[in-house]
Amino acid sequence: MSSGKTFTEGRAREIVFERAGFQCEVRIPGVCVGGVTYHHRKLRGQCPKPDLWRPSNALAACGSGTTGCHGWITGHPARAYELGWAQLRTNEDPAKKKAWIWSNNYLGFGWFLLDDRGDLTRLWDVAEPTGVAVGGVLMRNTVGGARYRLVDGTPTDQREARAS
Numbered sequence: 001m002s003s004g005k006t007f008t009e010g011r012a013r014e015i016v017f018e019r020a021g022f023q024c025e026v027r028i029p030g031v032c033v034g035g036v037t038y039h040h041r042k043l044r045g046q047c048p049k050p051d052l053w054r055p056s057n058a059l060a061a062c063g064s065g066t067t068g069c070h071g072w073i074t075g076h077p078a079r080a081y082e083l084g085w086a087q088l089r090t091n092e093d094p095a096k097k098k099a100w101i102w103s104n105n106y107l108g109f110g111w112f113l114l115d116d117r118g119d120l121t122r123l124w125d126v127a128e129p130t131g132v133a134v135g136g137v138l139m140r141n142t143v144g145g146a147r148y149r150l151v152d153g154t155p156t157d158q159r160e161a162r163a164s
Ligand SMILES: [Zn+2]
Pocket: 024, 025, 026, 027, 028, 031, 032, 033, 034, 061, 062, 063, 068, 069, 070
């Protein structure tokens, strides 16, 4: 919760980029170009002011509005919402909306809750997303050792048990 605390833009950027280890947290294979920009999960133009610079409302994402993971998110709003990356509703608490991201601490993908201190809580019991619209590329969960194919709009069961 925001608990009435408002963050400055500068402090929010510090917290989010440190959380991410100054690396992209979205990491869409074949899309990610590295480097980070500050990405708002609630669109800036629609974001209530108290949420605007809450670290829980942000991801470190590579690219720009048209390139890299940031660009992919912009171009795939529905899927980006399902994965907790963007398009959060005005009245949603970003600290309660899980996101499928890469964690620099866990060195893997997972569902996480983001708080305003810059900490991540891993949701181990939530099933990994399937049929993720990321253009038919493999995203690897290095924590579980599982691989799964991400096919644009197509549910898939092509998970490979092989952990390599
Ligand atoms: Zn990226």
